[in-house]
Amino acid sequence: MAPVPASIPAPTQKVEDPYLVAFDPSFDVDNPKDWPSGRKWAVTDVLSATGFNRIMVSTIMAPALSTIAHELHMSSTEAVMALSIYLLATAFGPLVIGPLSEVYGRKTILHASNVWFLVWNIVCGFAKTKEVLVAARFLAGFGASSIYALAGGVLGDVWRPEQRGRSLGMYMLIPLLGAAVGPIIGGFMAFRTTWRWMFWSTSIFQAVMIAVSFTAFHETYAPTILTRRAAKLRKDTGDQRYYSEHERKIVDRSLISILGQALTRPIRLLAFHPVVQITGVISAISYGILYIVLATFASLWTKQYQQSVEISGLHYIAVALGEVAGMQIGAPIMDRYYRRMQARHPDGELAPEHRIPLSFPGAFIAAIGFIIYGWTAQYGVHWIAVDVGIFIASFGMQFAGMALQAYTMDTYSDHTSSALAATQFLRSMTAFLFPLFAPDMYNVMGYGWGNTAIGLLRLICGFAPLALWFWGAKLRKRIQSTE
Known part of the structure; x- marks a missing residue:
């Protein structure tokens, strides 16, 4: 971080100060929200493609777990651990990466995490022991987790609230496919070549994305852009009185103090902010x-339906299509609903709570989908019925989840990355833990009652946002400051 000039005024300085460097409120070519659409979409697309690869790597091992376990002398539990520990890393990575992007800017952190992920993903492909594979998977997941912390922050930097649905819909289109496409690709690779090509091929793709990001990704974090503009003005004019709002906030503070405040922000949000806790x-x-x-x-199709590993992977297409449909249908509905609410509140800023109602339909749809999925699988009904059920469930979960993500982004517009890092910590922990007990659950309850229980759990969670609808505004006023 560049040193802060000692001549920066104290925080009591008036906003009208001619030396305060800020964006022109009418239009500013450097303001990411005023960028041409082409540059906005370039930044969004780079994140989207990078997210696809990192999320695909999280699931690509699934069809080959038995093969990897045999070659590296792993137990079934250790094999599942090699898959899931990647997700454990994505719980802790954003807690560091998100805040750092609010200190050093999005671009620097994106490039650094890209290289980190590439190195450790390559190591996974060359692992000769189970210990090396598990350790490399964790470290690769740590680097991959930056996409969870950066994506929401970058989209919030670039797109305005009334464009939230469209930007989320386009950004998530490719990464949503990653989680489902991973097992499909992994299934074919496991059957036709060595499992190591799962990591080598994704590393090649990652190397290409690093080259693209260095040319197409521009800095989007407003405080970083304005701080650099102020520094340039000081250099060009020789007048040390130019400063940005961010510099004024951190004047007379050490780097350790700044980093300490930033790195603890997600934990403070998670510990003290009911909005973050509920969402x-x-x-x-x-x-x-x-x-x-x-x-x-995959095991449902290989064990219950006696299908090959290759064919079992193809059923993940139903999961991907459900998520994509939920996002692409939900995105325009979100934007139209937001504009309608804006028209009803022309005199003031629209409260984030207006995002909440769109989360309710998705909860009901998801519950219905899981019940269909569970009982059709239980009785061995034709595979299309099972895929229809999981399609409906995926659709509902994605439809509901998008509304809550938009609510978080609107509520924490100044620290979106930190807020999403806090929620991602909980998400990744459940993604790591839930699959560990899933086989036992299905063995005891069967697919019918097991998925009925899952559907009811999702339905109950669907009512939780009512607390934000009724008390969200009060909670936002009472939350402890993160500054």
């Missing part, structure tokens, strides 16, 4: 349920 728990349960499906779906 985080709901999102975590949904995410954990999704990974129960992803971890057990």
Whole structure:
């Protein structure tokens, strides 16, 4: 971080100060929200493609677990651990990466995490022992987790609230496919070549994305952009009185103090902010349920339906299509609903709570989907019925989840990355833990009652956002400051 000039005025300085460097409120070419659409979409697409690869790597091992376990002398539990520990890393990574992006900017952190992920993903492909594989998977997951922390922050930097649905819909289109496409690709690779190509091929793709991101990704974090503009003005004019709002906030503070405040912000949000707690728990349960499906779906087809590993992977297409449909249908509905509410409140800023009602339909749809999925699988009904059930369940979860993510982004517009890092911690923990007990649950309860229980759990969670609808505004006023 560049040193802060000692001549920066104290925080009591008036906003009208001619030396305060800020964006022109009417239009500013450097303001990410005023960028041309082409540049906005370039940044969004880079994140989307990077997210696809990192999320795909989280599930690509699933069809090959038995093969990897045999070659590296792993027990079934150790094999599942090699798959799930990647997700454990994505719980802790955002807690560091998200706040750092609010200190050093999004671009620097994205590039650093890209390289980190590439190195450790390559190591996974060359692992000769189970210990190396598990350790490398954890470290690769730590680097991959930056996408969870950065994506929401970058989208919040670039797109305005009335464009939230469209930007989320386009960004998530490719990464949503990653979680489901991973097992499909992994299934074919496990059957036709060595499992190591799962990591080598994704590393090649990651290397390409690093090259693209260095050319197409621009800094989007407003405080970083304005701080650099102020520094340039000081250098060009020789006048040390130019400063940005961010510099004024951290004047006379050491780097250790700044980093300490930033790095503890997600934990403070999670510990003291009911908004983050409620949205985080709901999102975590949904995410954990999704990974129960992803971890057990292939075994349903190989054991219950006696299908090959290759064919079992193709059923993940139903999961992907459900998520994509939920996002692509939900996105325009979200934006139209937001604009309608804006028209009804022309004199003031629209409260984030207006995002909440769109989460309720998805909860009901998801519950219905899981009941269909469970009982058709239980009685061995034709595979299309099972896929229809999981399609409906995925659709509902994605439809509901998008509304809550938009609510979090609107509520914490200044620290979106930290807020999403806090919720991602809970999401990744459930994604890591839920699949560990899923086989025992299905063995005891069967697919019918097991998925009925999951559907009812998702339905109960669907009512939790009512607390935000009724008391969200009061909670936002009472929350402890993160500054």
